Amino acid sequence: MIHDPQDDADPADPVVASETAAPHHRRIRSFVTRAGRVSTGQRRALDEFGPSFVLGFSPEQPDWDAVFGRRAPRVLEIGFGMGATTAEIAATRPSDDFLGVEVHEPGVGALLKLIGEHDLTNIRIIQHDAVEVLEHMIAPESLDGVHIYFPDPWHKARHHKRRLIKPKFVALLVSRLKPGGYIHLATDWQNYAEQMLDVLSAEPELQNTADGYAPRPDYRPVTKFERRGLKLGHGVWDLVFRRR
Numbered sequence: 001m002i003h004d005p006q007d008d009a010d011p012a013d014p015v016v017a018s019e020t021a022a023p024h025h026r027r028i029r030s031f032v033t034r035a036g037r038v039s040t041g042q043r044r045a046l047d048e049f050g051p052s053f054v055l056g057f058s059p060e061q062p063d064w065d066a067v068f069g070r071r072a073p074r075v076l077e078i079g080f081g082m083g084a085t086t087a088e089i090a091a092t093r094p095s096d097d098f099l100g101v102e103v104h105e106p107g108v109g110a111l112l113k114l115i116g117e118h119d120l121t122n123i124r125i126i127q128h129d130a131v132e133v134l135e136h137m138i139a140p141e142s143l144d145g146v147h148i149y150f151p152d153p154w155h156k157a158r159h160h161k162r163r164l165i166k167p168k169f170v171a172l173l174v175s176r177l178k179p180g181g182y183i184h185l186a187t188d189w190q191n192y193a194e195q196m197l198d199v200l201s202a203e204p205e206l207q208n209t210a211d212g213y214a215p216r217p218d219y220r221p222v223t224k225f226e227r228r229g230l231k232l233g234h235g236v237w238d239l240v241f242r243r244r
């Protein structure tokens with residue numbers, strides 16, 4: 001985890017306060033917009049590679065085969081953070097295409113830098129709220145997989161409503177998956193892992209590939225942050241479900 005936005009989301013926080021005051025007008029978001037510092041290297045990558053690899057949000061579905069320049073299995077990753085895992089998976093799975101969605105600009109710059117350094121051609125990026133991307137830009141039954149790694153845990157109970165993995169969001173995800181497509185989640189927060197298992201198990205269109213939590217699939221690398229947590233005795237839970 002690169003940042004815990006819950007630290008920013010105090011009840012006195014104007015973002016939280018306004019969402020609480022006008023729940024019918026504003027959607028409760030899973031992130032807090034923050035002005036992150038973009039490093040010089042990230043800025044350079046944004047300028048150099050952004051035009052080829054970043055798509056703007058659009059209310060219509062792009063021709064994804066044209067966007068990627070080929071027809072290949074397509075995986076959506078939500079909240080890629082600084083993109084290290086995304087880049088590593090894309091490098092080990094060259095015959096699959098990866099669409100990464102992240103709201104945080106320094107993260108977009110960081111992933112573009114990795115794309116440049118490793119000559120990756122099978123990643124495209126959208127800097128926007130993933131909920132709106134799913135609703136508008138992704139066709140029903142079009143994805144082969146979805147990755148969501150270490151989503152913000154929003155660990156205080158009064159912030160749980162901001163958690164991404166909720167029944168309505170999972171139903172939206174499932175609608176975008178092809179039959180047989182998979183959802184792979186990982187978290188280091190036990191209470192969120194339990195919520196994930198409850199929500200995914202209750203979705204009738206999904207089938208668990210494991211008996212409860214899944215072993216970490218080989219393609220998901222152990223992150224630096226995760227390795228540190230594991231040394232301290234913290235757990236990590238992977239979940240892999242398939243659409244029926």
Ligand SMILES: C[S@@+](CC[C@H](N)C(=O)[O-])C[C@H]1O[C@@H](n2cnc3c(N)ncnc32)[C@H](O)[C@@H]1O
Nearest residue numbers: 001030031079080081102103129130149150152
């Ligand atoms: C805790 S970080 C984890 C980052 C990365 N997956 C990792 O394992 O290091 C969660 C990320 O999700 C992003 N995020 C949260 N809600 C999002 C949304 N609705 N759309 C796009 N990105 C989102 C945040 O900006 C943040 O970078």
